[in-house]
Amino acid sequence: MSHPLLNAFWMIFWFFLWVMWLMLLFRVVADVFGDKGLSGWGKTAWLLFVLVLPFIGVFVYLITRGRSMAERTEAHVRQRQQAFDDHIRETAGTGPGSTTVEELSKLADLKSSGAISDAEFERAKDKLLA
Structure with missing residues:
Protein backbone atom coordinates (compact mmCIF):
# COMPACT_ATOMS: atom_id res chain seq x y z
CA MET A 1 0.00 0.00 0.00
CA GLY A 97 36.10 63.31 18.00
CA SER A 98 33.22 65.37 19.41
CA THR A 99 35.46 68.32 20.35
CA THR A 100 36.32 68.80 16.67
CA VAL A 101 32.65 68.69 15.74
CA GLU A 102 31.81 71.23 18.44
CA GLU A 103 34.61 73.55 17.31
CA LEU A 104 33.47 73.34 13.68
CA SER A 105 29.94 74.15 14.79
CA LYS A 106 31.17 77.22 16.68
CA LEU A 107 33.19 78.34 13.66
CA ALA A 108 30.13 77.99 11.41
CA ASP A 109 28.10 80.08 13.85
CA LEU A 110 30.79 82.78 13.88
CA LYS A 111 30.88 82.79 10.07
CA SER A 112 27.09 82.99 9.75
CA SER A 113 26.94 85.86 12.25
CA GLY A 114 29.60 87.76 10.27
CA ALA A 115 32.19 87.75 13.08
CA ILE A 116 34.77 86.06 10.82
CA SER A 117 35.27 86.14 7.06
CA ASP A 118 35.15 83.19 4.69
CA ALA A 119 38.94 83.09 4.45
CA GLU A 120 39.31 83.09 8.25
CA PHE A 121 36.73 80.32 8.49
CA GLU A 122 38.59 78.19 5.93
CA ARG A 123 41.94 78.69 7.70
CA ALA A 124 40.46 77.79 11.10
CA LYS A 125 38.67 74.78 9.64
CA ASP A 126 41.86 73.52 7.95
CA LYS A 127 43.74 73.98 11.25
CA LEU A 128 41.09 71.97 13.16
CA LEU A 129 40.95 69.15 10.61
CA ALA A 130 44.74 68.85 10.28
Whole structure:
Protein backbone atom coordinates (compact mmCIF):
# COMPACT_ATOMS: atom_id res chain seq x y z
CA MET A 1 0.00 0.00 0.00
CA SER A 2 1.43 3.39 -1.04
CA HIS A 3 1.23 6.42 1.21
CA PRO A 4 2.17 9.57 -0.75
CA LEU A 5 1.96 11.79 2.33
CA LEU A 6 4.41 9.58 4.21
CA ASN A 7 6.76 9.60 1.23
CA ALA A 8 6.58 13.40 1.11
CA PHE A 9 7.32 13.55 4.84
CA TRP A 10 10.44 11.36 4.42
CA MET A 11 11.61 13.41 1.45
CA ILE A 12 11.27 16.65 3.46
CA PHE A 13 13.00 15.03 6.45
CA TRP A 14 16.02 13.88 4.41
CA PHE A 15 16.20 17.23 2.62
CA PHE A 16 16.21 19.02 6.00
CA LEU A 17 19.01 16.76 7.27
CA TRP A 18 21.01 17.39 4.09
CA VAL A 19 20.65 21.17 4.44
CA MET A 20 21.61 21.00 8.14
CA TRP A 21 24.68 18.93 7.25
CA LEU A 22 25.80 21.47 4.64
CA MET A 23 25.29 24.36 7.08
CA LEU A 24 27.36 22.55 9.71
CA LEU A 25 30.10 21.70 7.23
CA PHE A 26 30.35 25.30 5.97
CA ARG A 27 30.31 26.62 9.55
CA VAL A 28 33.23 24.36 10.51
CA VAL A 29 35.24 25.33 7.41
CA ALA A 30 34.57 29.04 8.09
CA ASP A 31 35.68 28.60 11.70
CA VAL A 32 38.89 26.86 10.62
CA PHE A 33 39.77 29.78 8.33
CA GLY A 34 38.61 32.42 10.82
CA ASP A 35 40.67 31.14 13.76
CA LYS A 36 43.62 33.51 14.13
CA GLY A 37 45.27 31.30 16.75
CA LEU A 38 45.53 28.28 14.45
CA SER A 39 48.67 28.00 12.31
CA GLY A 40 48.61 27.49 8.58
CA TRP A 41 49.58 23.84 8.99
CA GLY A 42 46.84 23.35 11.55
CA LYS A 43 44.27 24.90 9.22
CA THR A 44 45.47 22.70 6.38
CA ALA A 45 45.30 19.56 8.52
CA TRP A 46 41.79 20.30 9.79
CA LEU A 47 40.58 21.19 6.29
CA LEU A 48 41.98 17.98 4.80
CA PHE A 49 40.49 15.95 7.65
CA VAL A 50 37.07 17.56 7.14
CA LEU A 51 37.14 17.19 3.35
CA VAL A 52 38.54 13.65 3.17
CA LEU A 53 36.46 12.18 6.00
CA PRO A 54 33.61 14.69 6.26
CA PHE A 55 31.38 13.06 8.88
CA ILE A 56 34.17 11.97 11.19
CA GLY A 57 36.14 15.19 10.58
CA VAL A 58 33.25 17.50 11.42
CA PHE A 59 32.25 15.55 14.52
CA VAL A 60 35.83 15.36 15.80
CA TYR A 61 36.22 19.10 15.16
CA LEU A 62 33.05 19.86 17.09
CA ILE A 63 34.11 17.63 19.99
CA THR A 64 37.65 19.04 20.23
CA ARG A 65 37.08 22.68 19.31
CA GLY A 66 33.34 23.25 19.71
CA ARG A 67 33.58 25.34 22.88
CA SER A 68 36.30 27.60 21.51
CA MET A 69 34.29 27.86 18.28
CA ALA A 70 31.43 29.47 20.21
CA GLU A 71 33.81 31.75 22.12
CA ARG A 72 35.43 32.96 18.88
CA THR A 73 32.02 33.67 17.39
CA GLU A 74 30.95 35.59 20.49
CA ALA A 75 34.17 37.64 20.52
CA HIS A 76 33.75 38.45 16.83
CA VAL A 77 30.16 39.60 17.38
CA ARG A 78 31.25 41.75 20.35
CA GLN A 79 34.04 43.30 18.28
CA ARG A 80 31.69 44.15 15.41
CA GLN A 81 29.13 45.64 17.82
CA GLN A 82 31.82 47.78 19.46
CA ALA A 83 33.00 49.05 16.06
CA PHE A 84 29.41 49.86 15.11
CA ASP A 85 28.78 51.68 18.40
CA ASP A 86 32.01 53.69 17.99
CA HIS A 87 30.99 54.67 14.47
CA ILE A 88 27.56 55.81 15.65
CA ARG A 89 29.05 57.83 18.51
CA GLU A 90 31.57 59.48 16.19
CA THR A 91 28.91 60.26 13.60
CA ALA A 92 26.54 61.64 16.22
CA GLY A 93 29.29 63.79 17.69
CA THR A 94 29.37 62.22 21.14
CA GLY A 95 32.53 60.14 20.75
CA PRO A 96 36.24 60.91 20.97
CA GLY A 97 36.10 63.31 18.00
CA SER A 98 33.22 65.37 19.41
CA THR A 99 35.46 68.32 20.35
CA THR A 100 36.32 68.80 16.67
CA VAL A 101 32.65 68.69 15.74
CA GLU A 102 31.81 71.23 18.44
CA GLU A 103 34.61 73.55 17.31
CA LEU A 104 33.47 73.34 13.68
CA SER A 105 29.94 74.15 14.79
CA LYS A 106 31.17 77.22 16.68
CA LEU A 107 33.19 78.34 13.66
CA ALA A 108 30.13 77.99 11.41
CA ASP A 109 28.10 80.08 13.85
CA LEU A 110 30.79 82.78 13.88
CA LYS A 111 30.88 82.79 10.07
CA SER A 112 27.09 82.99 9.75
CA SER A 113 26.94 85.86 12.25
CA GLY A 114 29.60 87.76 10.27
CA ALA A 115 32.19 87.75 13.08
CA ILE A 116 34.77 86.06 10.82
CA SER A 117 35.27 86.14 7.06
CA ASP A 118 35.15 83.19 4.69
CA ALA A 119 38.94 83.09 4.45
CA GLU A 120 39.31 83.09 8.25
CA PHE A 121 36.73 80.32 8.49
CA GLU A 122 38.59 78.19 5.93
CA ARG A 123 41.94 78.69 7.70
CA ALA A 124 40.46 77.79 11.10
CA LYS A 125 38.67 74.78 9.64
CA ASP A 126 41.86 73.52 7.95
CA LYS A 127 43.74 73.98 11.25
CA LEU A 128 41.09 71.97 13.16
CA LEU A 129 40.95 69.15 10.61
CA ALA A 130 44.74 68.85 10.28
